[in-house]
């Protein structure tokens with residue numbers, strides 16, 4: 016019997032990695048390869064009045080420009096199909112939004128050409144605070160929407176609601192109710208490999224794209240729609256990525272590189288500089304979370320009420336999906352008999368929020384766990400005991416109705432205490448996730 | 455005036471010669487080229503990575519005359535006739551160095567994008583202080599970023615290599 | 621002055637895509653020399669998808685892993701995987717590999733039965749061989765089978781497999797009800813910190829992080845994921861904010877030099893990981909994903925440790941030195957034991 020499941024083994028490609036043999040997309044070179052760079056919005060919100068490439072086109076080595084007019088298919092992509100490839104209808108909604116792309120002999124030439132583009136842009140009033148953006152008279156981030164709130168359930172439900180039991184009743188049963196407001200910042204994935212694509216036509220005339228995508232098939236489908244091409248005409252090659260952390264769940268370079276090849280025929284590389292990658296790709300967006308927790312003096316949780324606001328930036332990215340995940344798991348791994356969570360996704364004029372390691376669950380959890388320790392403090396109870404008392408056992412029910420199977424919270428805690436050199440009382444150590452016997 | 459502008463736009467080039475991983479190499483370079491540009495774009499040596507191009511990540515680290523330097527900040531012209539070593543030159547006759555073996559065994563790489571830079575910095579560190587303490591490693595390696603977070607595993611690999619080298 | 625404190629937390633991470641529609645596929649081919657080629661669609665971001673799936677394939681086919689060549693290069697004939705996201709690969713992709721192995725084993729067994737002239741029910745596959753259950757000496761190796769099938773009889777032996785946990789589902793708009801099981805991994809973290817009350821700097825001096833992962837298919841890579849998550853987790857909790865004056869975009873971070881992600885110096889001198897296994901009924905051998913969660917667990921433990929050290933609950937992350945100093949100041953000058961720097965924004969919600 017050959018057994019490998021459960022065996023600690025070095026990475027399959029470990030030797031390739033330590034000898035420098037592993038090839039990433041930026042290591043690919045194609046004869047005649049040109050460089051793509053993107054002209055980005057210098058303002059947070061605005062309307063483009065004029066875009067003049069004439070001087071830029073005279074820079075020696077410049078092949079040409081790609082604009083929204085060159086997109087054969089849809090100028091929209093993403094899980095919710097709301098992100099434009101290049102500024103649509105001459106509108107920009109965040110600083111750094113791609114407006115046009117230049118194709119040139121090399122990077123210096125491309126940058127020189129971008130500096131020669133005459134961009135006449137009328138700046139408009141942006142909104143940055145999601146709470147302000149929710150006010151009825153706030154400037155609209157998306158001129159064509161009714162408000163700055165994402166519609167989670169068409170035609171007009173902007174609030175995600177998740178309910179278990181009767182929240183009010185649970186609060187009435189509580190001996191104490193503890194409240195708190197928490198917030199989280201904006202984080203970049205910053206993988207060591209920035210977003211990059213190499214694209215060209217192969218000998219059959221097919222479009223070849225070397226990608227750093229995390230979700231190859233979703234992105235291939237989106238590219239087909241943007242390029243108005245069937246899947247069999249695109250060879251989308253990926254599989255090895257120099258770190259992603261959720262940042263490569265959205266297309267950042269493949270679409271523009273592909274458009275450049277379609278328009279001019281040259282092989283191209285489109286690689287984001289570190290500065291571009293840091294500032295203008297998708298981010299972990301900011302959250303504000305309100306918690307209200309009802310608890311008995313013996314430590315049994317009776318109810319929780321959670322309210323969540325999420326700043327998704329100028330486009331949805333994958334945020335609405337993430338927000339639902341946040342709402343679903345913000346109560347944490349605890350057996351609350353009564354739960355009510357409400358949450359909303361709000362547009363502001365900043366870079367797009369989307370997935371990142373721990374996607375939105377991290378935001379709910381950090382608030383929830385700080386809050387839980389404040390609950391323990393209010394009760395005068397050891398934080399370990401509060402958790403052992405309430406953590407999910409097999410068969411407990413989450414807010415969306417699923418039953419927990421294979422629960423392991425108590426087992427994880429016992430091991431952590433042991434490794435940290437913390438001696439837990441026998442009362443706790445004798446508990447198990449397999450059931451909740453009266454303790 | 456036109457003539458001047460035209461002359462001015464012709465890049466000055468220079469044939470640069472240096473020793474790369476023990477063998478002589480030559481490349482046609484511009485004064486503005488960094489050593490990283492020359493290695494990656496002209497000589498097809500791809501183990502040094504362009505993580506930032508500004509000296510802040512360490513992914514491009516190479517040995518220059520035995521010292522760890524950032525290839526992205528090193529003007530190519532300054533390596534004339536000097537010795538440059540990249541990860542491609544670490545293993546000799548197909549045999550891995552103990553440090554490379556230790557990286558594999560301890561899990562010192564995940565995505566691998568920082569790995570070349572880490573190996574070079576660690577090689578320079580061990581050459582300088584063959585028996586480093588944890589704190590020395592943290593200090594010496596702190597210019598090399600790993601977003602996958604392999605710091606602990608890399609530290610173990612370096613300590614293990616030092617122990618075995620005794 | 622440096623003040624020390626300790627904090628703990630318990631977090632969860634759901635594995636697999638919320639709302640289902642989360643398929644993966646795999647292909648295994650028997651080559652003429654008896655070696656196997658495994659093709660999967662899961663992207664390797666550094667988490668080690670290919671390494672792990674190759675282990676699953678070698679065990680499922682019961683062969684020496686050295687004879688399994690594997691590729692995850694997405695190209696023309698590439699199986700699909702819904703992606704390396706949502707900590708889904710360890711939960712979903714091993715099923716596709718198991719299915720492909722089952723398919724190939726059945727084909728190999730049928731071929732061997734025909735060559736060995738025995739009933740297919742009487743064929744057993746083990747350790748790279750096919751043999752008669754009632755007479756183990758009556759056997760063929762995978763090399764024999766590969767050679768004869770591919771080159772002798774013009775047969776291609778390929779197993780394919782596909783699997784998904786659930787079809788696509790949506791929430792009920794009024795209750796949030798979702799007709800899908802959530803597979804949950806559990807993490808517990810204990811952090812010790814030293815808070816410099818003069819500079820506001822928080823040093824994590826020791827960190828223990830344990831994950832209950834169902835089954836660790838490769839414990840070395842699970843360790844890497846647990847220790848690795850601290851990089852983004854510590855950055856999230858203490859250091860990184862692209863808009864330091866959020867919501868004001870002024871002075872946004874523009875370069876890596878100003879984006880203070882953790883370095884070797886910031887990792888705790890004592891970093892301890894732990895793996896706990898409670899097999900999950902949905903996972904292959906109980907395995908489930910968790911790796912995103914290792915970025916989640918450190919934060920609350922660190923913030924709670926800061927409270928233990930200095931007596932203030934910080935209600936926001938990142939708890940940068942500036943935030944910590946302001947919190948200490950608020951405590952000193954008003955006795956506040958809770959601190960949120962965005963108080964003025966609350967007016968919008970009133």
Ligand code: FES
Pocket residue numbers: 503504505506507508509510511512513514515524525526527
């Ligand atoms: S590329 Fe040279 S230090 Fe980052």
Ligand code: FES
Pocket residue numbers: 207257258562563564565566567568569599600601602603604666
């Ligand atoms: S292994 Fe991915 S950045 Fe270090």
